[in-house]
Amino acid sequence: MTTSNVSETPRCFTTTLQHPHFASSLERLLELVRMKTSTKIVLVSGPTGAGKTTLREEFCRALETLAAGEIAIDPEIVPYGGCAVKAPGPTAFSWKDTYLQMLRSLHHPFADSRLMAPPPDAEKAQQILKPLSPEAAQRLSNDRLFRRLQRTIQHRRPKALIFDEAQHLLRVASSQSLVNQLEHIKYIADETQTLHVLFGTYELTSLMDLSSALIRRREVVHFPRYIYDANDPAGSLEGFAKVVAEFARDLQNACDFELLEEVPYLYQGSVGCVGVLRDWLFRAFTKSTGAPGRKITKGILEQTILASSDRLELIKDAKAGEKYFSSRSLCDEEYLKELGFLALEDSSPGATAGEAPKASKPFTRTPHNDQTGLGTLSPDRNKAA
Numbered sequence: 001m002t003t004s005n006v007s008e009t010p011r012c013f014t015t016t017l018q019h020p021h022f023a024s025s026l027e028r029l030l031e032l033v034r035m036k037t038s039t040k041i042v043l044v045s046g047p048t049g050a051g052k053t054t055l056r057e058e059f060c061r062a063l064e065t066l067a068a069g070e071i072a073i074d075p076e077i078v079p080y081g082g083c084a085v086k087a088p089g090p091t092a093f094s095w096k097d098t099y100l101q102m103l104r105s106l107h108h109p110f111a112d113s114r115l116m117a118p119p120p121d122a123e124k125a126q127q128i129l130k131p132l133s134p135e136a137a138q139r140l141s142n143d144r145l146f147r148r149l150q151r152t153i154q155h156r157r158p159k160a161l162i163f164d165e166a167q168h169l170l171r172v173a174s175s176q177s178l179v180n181q182l183e184h185i186k187y188i189a190d191e192t193q194t195l196h197v198l199f200g201t202y203e204l205t206s207l208m209d210l211s212s213a214l215i216r217r218r219e220v221v222h223f224p225r226y227i228y229d230a231n232d233p234a235g236s237l238e239g240f241a242k243v244v245a246e247f248a249r250d251l252q253n254a255c256d257f258e259l260l261e262e263v264p265y266l267y268q269g270s271v272g273c274v275g276v277l278r279d280w281l282f283r284a285f286t287k288s289t290g291a292p293g294r295k296i297t298k299g300i301l302e303q304t305i306l307a308s309s310d311r312l313e314l315i316k317d318a319k320a321g322e323k324y325f326s327s328r329s330l331c332d333e334e335y336l337k338e339l340g341f342l343a344l345e346d347s348s349p350g351a352t353a354g355e356a357p358k359a360s361k362p363f364t365r366t367p368h369n370d371q372t373g374l375g376t377l378s379p380d381r382n383k384a385a
Contacts, residue, residue, distance in 0.1 A: 012250040040189035046223035047318035049276035081105040082162035166198035202321025226272040256295040
């Protein structure tokens with residue numbers, strides 16, 4: 001079996017596919033970069049296959065555009081730093097490895113940097129940032145390595161530090177270790193005064209509410225799949241149909257049928273996730289190029305769809321995360337009760353026997369709080385009366 005050349009690959013497989021969820025999430029991230037508020041940690045969470053990797057890549061390109069003017073004035077600036085958080089594997093999670101990845105992404109001078117193309121400002125950077133050999137880096141304690149990272153961030157002034165696959169931060173042995181991970185992220189963000197953006201699956205939801213200190217400093221960006229509503233089939237599939245239309249436009253010469261006529265089937269096969277749909281269609285496209293003139297058929301789609309057991313696992317994980325986000329918007333009544341406002345607003349003068357006394361609304365004076373009549377006069381005025 002042969003595959004098509006990159007030059008023959010349809011555009012939808014090689015470029016960013018714009019769709020409503022993607023555009024709104026990207027705009028929110030850029031808004032947080034521009035705002036410069038007390039928010040220092042952004043958690044971008046969604047189901048696997050929703051397109052978070054593509055979102056991260058587009059976010060990085062947007063940061064490069066935002067920083068272009070500043071870099072023209074000061075070439076020492078780097079638009080962003082980043083790392084892919086490694087899963088612990090057989091060993092414990094290592095912040096040292098994360099620090100080293102961040103240092104390299106910020107063009108910290110390393111002794112082995114000759115293996116890569118040096119940045120144009122390498123010589124000037126070495127005058128400020130002391131070069132570090134890989135061996136010396138491994139010998140440094142975590143604290144000293146972090147201080148070096150902090151100095152590098154202050155020198156490079158990135159607009160954001162980006163953690164990909166951030167759910168790997170949760171691969172720890174105990175709940176206390178999880179809290180420690182959380183506190184360390186908050187510590188790094190506070191010390192560097194730099195926006196930290198964590199991209200990860202719905203596993204990140206277990207990190208979001210562990211600490212009130214984090215709640216005050218973090219922002220949550222939900223990057224969801226498209227959700228089907230049996231009560232409104234056409235309306236709920238409208239957004240997903242627009243995504244299919246983007247693929248249909250680029251694959252019109254590669255399919256022997258109209259993709260837009262298969263929207264429900266494509267939704268079922270992708271769990272409503274754009275990334276899963278892209279992978280599925282790419283498998284079908286690759287399979288269809290095995291013979292000259294062959295196109296994607298409905299039969300090829302059936303052959304390349306994920307197994308039903310795999311799709312079942314995807315939808316279970318997605319619905320578990322969606323339950324968390326939906327519950328976030330259902331806490332208003334409980335919050336007002338805890339705050340004391342809901343009971344006050346429910347009060348009425350005609351309370352029945354046995355009910356708790358009703359209080360007035362805040363900042364409203366009640367008549368019995370003020371004395372009236374002769375008792376309010378001064379002693380001298382009482383005598384005169």
